Amino acid sequence: MTAARKGLGTIGVCLLLGFCTAMARANLPSVVAAQSEIGFVSHQMGVPIAGSFRSFDVQMSFDPATPQKARLAISVDVASVELPTDDAMREVVKPAWFDTQHFPRAVFESSAIRGLDRGRYEITGSLTIKGHAREVVVPVVLVQTGELTFASGALVVHRLDFSIGEGDWTDTSVVDDDVQIKFRLALSGIGPI
Amino acid sequence: MRPSERSGHYSDVAIALHWLLALALVAAFCVGLYMTDLKLSPLRVRLFNWHKWAGISILVLSLFRLGWRLRHPPPESAASMSLLQKRLAEGLHYLLYAMFFLVPIAGWAYSSASGFPVVWFGKIPLPDFVPVDKALAHLLKELHAALSYGLAALVGLHVAAALEHQFIERDSIMLRMLPPREHRSAPQSRQ
Numbered sequence: 001m002t003a004a005r006k007g008l009g010t011i012g013v014c015l016l017l018g019f020c021t022a023m024a025r026a027n028l029p030s031v032v033a034a035q036s037e038i039g040f041v042s043h044q045m046g047v048p049i050a051g052s053f054r055s056f057d058v059q060m061s062f063d064p065a066t067p068q069k070a071r072l073a074i075s076v077d078v079a080s081v082e083l084p085t086d087d088a089m090r091e092v093v094k095p096a097w098f099d100t101q102h103f104p105r106a107v108f109e110s111s112a113i114r115g116l117d118r119g120r121y122e123i124t125g126s127l128t129i130k131g132h133a134r135e136v137v138v139p140v141v142l143v144q145t146g147e148l149t150f151a152s153g154a155l156v157v158h159r160l161d162f163s164i165g166e167g168d169w170t171d172t173s174v175v176d177d178d179v180q181i182k183f184r185l186a187l188s189g190i191g192p193i
Numbered sequence: 194m195r196p197s198e199r200s201g202h203y204s205d206v207a208i209a210l211h212w213l214l215a216l217a218l219v220a221a222f223c224v225g226l227y228m229t230d231l232k233l234s235p236l237r238v239r240l241f242n243w244h245k246w247a248g249i250s251i252l253v254l255s256l257f258r259l260g261w262r263l264r265h266p267p268p269e270s271a272a273s274m275s276l277l278q279k280r281l282a283e284g285l286h287y288l289l290y291a292m293f294f295l296v297p298i299a300g301w302a303y304s305s306a307s308g309f310p311v312v313w314f315g316k317i318p319l320p321d322f323v324p325v326d327k328a329l330a331h332l333l334k335e336l337h338a339a340l341s342y343g344l345a346a347l348v349g350l351h352v353a354a355a356l357e358h359q360f361i362e363r364d365s366i367m368l369r370m371l372p373p374r375e376h377r378s379a380p381q382s383r384q
Contacts, residue, residue, distance in 0.1 A: 047309055047315075050308075083308075084308025
């Protein structure tokens with residue numbers, strides 16, 4: 001019995017070690033949610049309205065030596081949106097805007113990553129919001145501080161491409177078509193750039 | 194004699210500012226009353242922004258108007274007025290001027306505290322002098338509303354007093370603030 005247990009234990013440890021080694025080889029950085037943010041700025045008659053998403057998942061594989069092989073997928077819980085007023089938060093989840101009941105998640109998936117200068121990358125991928133997919137090019141800057149690597153960038157999208165703000169709200173003299181998306185992801189487990 | 198030099202009258206600039214601001218104040222007050230009950234729509238967003246632009250314009254014009262008044266003293270009060278009447282009229286004017294500044298500033302602060310910085314005419318971003326804070330925003334909203342009703346009451350008193358002078362005391366003191374129509378046409382007829 002004891003020998004059998006030992007044998008099982010050894011197999012278990014070996015499996016665990018093997019799994020960990022495989023994980024390390026796969027180079028899967030993880031996101032430190034508390035220090036990461038995805039937000040946006042929209043304009044109403046010239047007034048900047050800033051919002052953010054409290055909840056999102058990031059999956060990525062990234063080896064600084066071979067950035068072209070990197071993959072990035074971000075899935076945002078759209079209903080976790082935060083806006084300056086309660087009124088705005090009640091409004092933005094409605095069918096005319098994000099329609100979170102039918103489209104709970106907004107997704108970005110990379111198709112190609114290109115390294116520019118040191119620490120600067122250009123990620124091409126598809127952004128899907130409210131069932132509409134658009135190809136976007138996202139400039140990303142990596143900055144390493146201690147254990148963490150911060151990936152930040154911004155891009156401008158057109159809200160009407162994604163049917164965000166339907167009916168009366170398509171009027172771009174009230175709400176600009178341009179919306180700036182800004183993000184900063186804190187990543188752990190990335191080797192020196 | 195140029196119209197601005199008419200004795201016993203306000204200057205042309207003072208008259209123009211008085212009526213322009215009278216119109217702006219009434220319009221901003223009425224839009225303010227109407228817009229707050231609307232549900233969120235492009236119209237509501239438009240009216241809120243126009244209301245804020247009007248408020249800031251009133252603030253700027255009132256500043257200019259105060260500067261003008263300090264450099265161009267208004268005509269003397271009517272000789273028929275008692276000392277008490279003069280004091281009351283003076284006090285009412287001080288209060289009106291105070292409100293011309295306090296009402297827009299409270300509204301501006303309310304907007305900032307709610308997380309909506311004021312961008313004058315959608316072009317000129319104004320600074321936020323209070324932080325974004327829900328409780329503060331609520332307080333400033335109440336303050337802005339209370340001050341607005343206060344200003345409306347003062348305007349009511351001001352109009353009533355002007356009409357009382359014109360139609361009961363018949364001292365024609367109200368004419369000092371009316372456009373100098375007869376003087377405008379006079380130079381041409383004299384030529």
